[in-house]
Amino acid sequence: LTQVKGIQPHVASLKNSSSLGHLCGATILSQTSALTAAHCVTKDVDQYLLQLNNYCSHGDVPPKADVLQIIKHPLYNPITRAHDVAVLRIALNLSDVTWLSRSLLPTYTFGLSGECTIYGYGYKEVDSGATSERLSAGTLRIVSLDECTATLGPYAAPRHDSGMMCAVGEGVDACQGDSGGPLFCSGSIQAVSSHGISCAVPGLPAVYTSIGPHLQWIRELIQND
Missing domain, CATH: 2.40.10.10 (Trypsin-like serine proteases)
Structure with a gap:
């Protein structure tokens, strides 16, 4: 993969809240929700936080979001990895949220190709x-x-x-x-x-x-x- 700075500030790093080690990727959908893979979030909710590494902040420390709740898809199967998706309820510690105004979710998904x-x-x-x-x-x-x-x-x-x-x-x-x-x-x-x-x-x-x-x-x- 090629490094991209400042593009897609929505893409966050899901980290272990105590060691701050990177675990998985996640996508910030709004001030209160994010999306990740279900297999990434198998532990208690207090074990995780999100760090917005690609958000252009003026400080040295990237903004973070607390993970409040993990909702895995009801059909998720950890063995086959079917339906490997989870919604995270989050609290985003950031005053500027204008960049979140546009929905990232697709309006159509039929015939996806290319x-x-x-x-x-x-x-x-x-x-x-x-x-x-x-x-x-x-x-x-x-x-x-x-x-x-x-x-x-x-x-x-x-x-x-x-x-x-x-x-x-x-x-x-x-x-x-x-x-x-x-x-x-x-x-x-x-x-x-x-x-x-x-x-x-x-x-x-x-x-x-x-x-x-x-x-x-x-x-x-x-x-x-």
């Missing part, structure tokens, strides 16, 4: 074991579930009823630490990074939670925001 952009704070090198404080981005291409199954095999590829999708890049991929981060297509968040076999293996797709099948659930949870 190129999209993944954002994350994950490993730069697969073997380094080091995540990044700086946001990175890469271009991916959506692939059909049939193509995904042909490449990954029936056990690794998502099932048609799992609410998941696949995308692949040319030497670009989500990696450890990128989970929970968003896949943007035409300015809207269309997927959340979930899992893959490795990182940036040529032609090998990674699996994402598709927003479309979960859009109604997300909208109902954040409708009062």
Whole structure:
């Protein structure tokens, strides 16, 4: 992934609240809600906080948001990773929220195809074991579930009823630490990074939670925001 500064301030780092170690990506949807992968938030709510590393603040310390509640999708399966999405209720410690005025959620999800952009704070090198404080981005291409199954095999590829999708890049991929981060297509968040076999293996797709099948659930949870 290529580093991008100041773009997409919505993309936050989900951190361990005591060690401040980076765990996953997340997307700030509003002052009171954020989106991440369900497998990223398995512990008690007080174990997490969000840090807005890509928000251009004048101070040295990036703004943070407290995580107040974790709501995993009711059909989330930790074994198959089906429906791997969670809404976080948050308290954003920031006075300037004008940048949150536009909704990131898609108005349509049918016929999703073409190129999209993944954002994350994950490993730069697969073997380094080091995540990044700086946001990175890469271009991916959506692939059909049939193509995904042909490449990954029936056990690794998502099932048609799992609410998941696949995308692949040319030497670009989500990696450890990128989970929970968003896949943007035409300015809207269309997927959340979930899992893959490795990182940036040529032609090998990674699996994402598709927003479309979960859009109604997300909208109902954040409708009062």
